[in-house]
Amino acid sequence: xxxxxxxxxxxxxxxxxxxxxxTINTRRLLIAAFVGVAMLTAAxxxxxxxxxxxxxxxxxxxxLEFVKATTDESRPTFVPPLERIATFDNDGTLWPSHPMYxxxxxxxxxxxxxxxxxxEWKDKQPFxxxxxxxxxxxxxxxxxxxxxLVMASHAGMTTAEFEKIVTDWFKTAxxxxxxxxxxxxxxxxxxxxxxxxxxxxxxxxxVSGGGIEFMRPMTEAVYGIPPEQVIGSSIETKYEMQDGxxxxxxxxxxxxxxxxxxxxxxINEFIGRRPVAAFGNSDGDRQMLEWTGAxxxxxxxxxxxHDDAKREYAYGPANGLPDTKFGTFSQSLMDEAKKKGWxxxxxxxxxKRVFSFEE
Amino acid sequence: xxxxxxxxxxxxxxxxxxxxxxTINTRRLLIAAFVGVAMLTAAxxxxxxxxxxxxxxxxxxxxLEFVKATTDESRPTFVPPLERIATFDNDGTLWPSHPMYxxxxxxxxxxxxxxxxxxEWKDKQPFxxxxxxxxxxxxxxxxxxxxxLVMASHAGMTTAEFEKIVTDWFKTAxxxxxxxxxxxxxxxxxxxxxxxxxxxxxxxxxVSGGGIEFMRPMTEAVYGIPPEQVIGSSIETKYEMQDGxxxxxxxxxxxxxxxxxxxxxxINEFIGRRPVAAFGNSDGDRQMLEWTGAxxxxxxxxxxxHDDAKREYAYGPANGLPDTKFGTFSQSLMDEAKKKGWxxxxxxxxxKRVFSFEE
Numbered sequence: 001x002x003x004x005x006x007x008x009x010x011x012x013x014x015x016x017x018x019x020x021x022x023t024i025n026t027r028r029l030l031i032a033a034f035v036g037v038a039m040l041t042a043a044x045x046x047x048x049x050x051x052x053x054x055x056x057x058x059x060x061x062x063x064l065e066f067v068k069a070t071t072d073e074s075r076p077t078f079v080p081p082l083e084r085i086a087t088f089d090n091d092g093t094l095w096p097s098h099p100m101y102x103x104x105x106x107x108x109x110x111x112x113x114x115x116x117x118x119x120e121w122k123d124k125q126p127f128x129x130x131x132x133x134x135x136x137x138x139x140x141x142x143x144x145x146x147x148x149l150v151m152a153s154h155a156g157m158t159t160a161e162f163e164k165i166v167t168d169w170f171k172t173a174x175x176x177x178x179x180x181x182x183x184x185x186x187x188x189x190x191x192x193x194x195x196x197x198x199x200x201x202x203x204x205x206x207v208s209g210g211g212i213e214f215m216r217p218m219t220e221a222v223y224g225i226p227p228e229q230v231i232g233s234s235i236e237t238k239y240e241m242q243d244g245x246x247x248x249x250x251x252x253x254x255x256x257x258x259x260x261x262x263x264x265x266x267i268n269e270f271i272g273r274r275p276v277a278a279f280g281n282s283d284g285d286r287q288m289l290e291w292t293g294a295x296x297x298x299x300x301x302x303x304x305x306h307d308d309a310k311r312e313y314a315y316g317p318a319n320g321l322p323d324t325k326f327g328t329f330s331q332s333l334m335d336e337a338k339k340k341g342w343x344x345x346x347x348x349x350x351x352k353r354v355f356s357f358e359e
Numbered sequence: 360x361x362x363x364x365x366x367x368x369x370x371x372x373x374x375x376x377x378x379x380x381x382t383i384n385t386r387r388l389l390i391a392a393f394v395g396v397a398m399l400t401a402a403x404x405x406x407x408x409x410x411x412x413x414x415x416x417x418x419x420x421x422x423l424e425f426v427k428a429t430t431d432e433s434r435p436t437f438v439p440p441l442e443r444i445a446t447f448d449n450d451g452t453l454w455p456s457h458p459m460y461x462x463x464x465x466x467x468x469x470x471x472x473x474x475x476x477x478x479e480w481k482d483k484q485p486f487x488x489x490x491x492x493x494x495x496x497x498x499x500x501x502x503x504x505x506x507x508l509v510m511a512s513h514a515g516m517t518t519a520e521f522e523k524i525v526t527d528w529f530k531t532a533x534x535x536x537x538x539x540x541x542x543x544x545x546x547x548x549x550x551x552x553x554x555x556x557x558x559x560x561x562x563x564x565x566v567s568g569g570g571i572e573f574m575r576p577m578t579e580a581v582y583g584i585p586p587e588q589v590i591g592s593s594i595e596t597k598y599e600m601q602d603g604x605x606x607x608x609x610x611x612x613x614x615x616x617x618x619x620x621x622x623x624x625x626i627n628e629f630i631g632r633r634p635v636a637a638f639g640n641s642d643g644d645r646q647m648l649e650w651t652g653a654x655x656x657x658x659x660x661x662x663x664x665h666d667d668a669k670r671e672y673a674y675g676p677a678n679g680l681p682d683t684k685f686g687t688f689s690q691s692l693m694d695e696a697k698k699k700g701w702x703x704x705x706x707x708x709x710x711k712r713v714f715s716f717e718e
Binding site for chain 1: 596628631
């Protein structure tokens with residue numbers, strides 16, 4: 001699969017040529033080179049199927065058509081590169097949120113480890129449920145309960161210490177069903193979608209109800225999303241000097257909850273632009289999709305629907321699937337999706353494979 | 360100054376060549392083209408003085424040396440491109456903060472316009488001072504007073520409405536001394552510094568005590584900094600439906616003050632990485648520089664010192680210059696700068712010109 005000798009020569013001459021003329025008009029050459037890269041990028045995108053893990057069908061078609069509509073300068077739906085913002089929920093959209101949120105699994109481990117220093121947790125929910133391994137009570141506590149556990153168990157250290165704790169946990173923790181590190185559980189079709197959008201000039205963001213500092217240590221490696229493009233819930237931090245060195249101490253106080261109506265707020269605060277594409281999977285993403293859809297021009301709103309108990313999980317309660325506390329997809333969300341033309345991705349029908357490790 | 364005929368031909372052949380071989384190995388060609396762009400960027404940077412508005416001397420040298428140290432892969436101080444974060448204060452660092460903060464000038468105009476609807480302002484500071492044109496009392500209210508004025512006068516509309524108000528104001532408002540739109544008052548040496556850093560793979564951010572939504576409408580045009588790279592103070596916003604369309608309402612409640620110890624907090628919240636370079640001009644930037652300087656490896660911390668009454672303004676109170684409420688540079692900040700090796704930029708000595716419109 002190498003480059004044929006003749007073509008390699010052309011390329012070589014070119015780079016040599018650039019070198020020779022560099023003192024003459026580098027700005028024009030630079031522009032020319034950028035044009036070349038743009039052409040190559042376009043060529044790369046068209047060369048092969050950019051979404052090999054998606055089954056052919058209307059959902060895949062909808063994605064391809066959206067990218068064409070927003071990147072073809074000759075079309076009225078063209079979106080300038082700087083405005084190509086795409087936001088993705090994380091749990092249940094980019095990786096599993098079952099049997100529980102990954103961050104909850106992390107929190108449980110932390111809570112159990114810290115329990116000896118907190119005797120009061122024995123009689124206080126949701127801590128008691130954690131220590132009793134009472135998953136039913138925990139699930140009933142929902143996202144709010146998770147936030148409470150996170151805030152209580154994730155504070156009292158510096159941001160640098162917390163980053164190390166999270167990084168170390170990801171190295172050893174495994175998903176109970178798939179028996180693999182959580183960092184290997186990104187949905188392969190969504191990873192391809194992220195890459196496809198980026199190859200077409202989109203800036204991809206995570207906008208999650210999860211903790212911003214829990215996600216950041218892994219998003220670059222797992223999704224190709226750098227920390228500055230991760231928006232999430234946060235606790236307050238305080239700048240202080242420790243032995244003459246500045247640190248940021250994590251305080252047990254909620255700063256911002258990036259969920260439901262908080263998602264458009266977070267997007268506006270962090271990005272300052274309205275996304276042109278948004279991807280979610282639950283009632284927590286409804287407002288993000290509404291906010292995205294209310295903008296002018298071409299828009300793409302999609303919801304991952306978990307209807308694949310065999311390869312992953314099946315829950316709703318939309319379409320009569322069992323209800324869940326970890327990523328509820330209500331019938332009313334399904335109704336709004338239909339009414340507003342949001343695309344519902346059937347994990348079972350639209351994804352050729354779910355994880356990269358599948359055959 | 361065109362490209363000579365022969366070289367133009369080489370370039371033309373190249374782009375044609377790329378076109379021809381695009382189906383063969385686009386990935387390798389893409390990498391080759393990126394290498395080409397990197398070479399050209401390097402060539403461009405070396406071709407001419409990247410900082411023509413800076414006088415030759417130790418300060419300019421310090422900048423050039425820092426960029427070499429962080430971008431030369433063979434040196435132990437090399438910083439990977441994704442970690443090249445540079446943060447800039449805005450008022451007094453990138454444009455004037457005298458005779459008052461630009462946002463204060465905007466707030467005064469708004470307060471006066473809204474006064475008929477707020478009779479209580481006649482007897483309440485700092486509003487009374489605004490309506491009385493009592494600049495001395497206003498100055499004494501300082502940054503805190505500014506925030507109060509901003510919060511009171513900038514709320515009660517949607518984010519989209521506010522953006523329009525700000526954009527319209529920038530179109531007509533003029534600086535009282537320079538008689539030009541504020542958007543023409545960016546310090547030319549700092550604009551060159553921003554461009555030079557970006558040309559070397561740095562991501563440039565604004566980290567200002569000013570309102571995030573006041574700055575965003577102009578930062579891209581004035582500094583080349585997109586809205587998502589602007590960090591600032593903010594008021595709370597609330598997602599709600601108006602006539603079936605989602606809006607974000609601006610509430611008269613402080614959400615975050617991005618000043619002093621708030622700057623490292625804001626940087627951590629928005630970027631999630633420690634900057635390798637930070638630029639400020641006042642006591643409000645001290646913690647940002649401390650936080651930046653506490654990281655490992657090559658660092659660049661700089662403070663613009665306003666000692667040029669002729670071309671701009673001269674204030675301190677460091678070095679015996681008159682004190683100010685708009686960008687205090689205290690003697691203790693000057694002492695810390697000397698102790699920690701932060702570079703103090705003398706506007707008078709280090710800048711060949713201050714504004715782009717100077718001869």
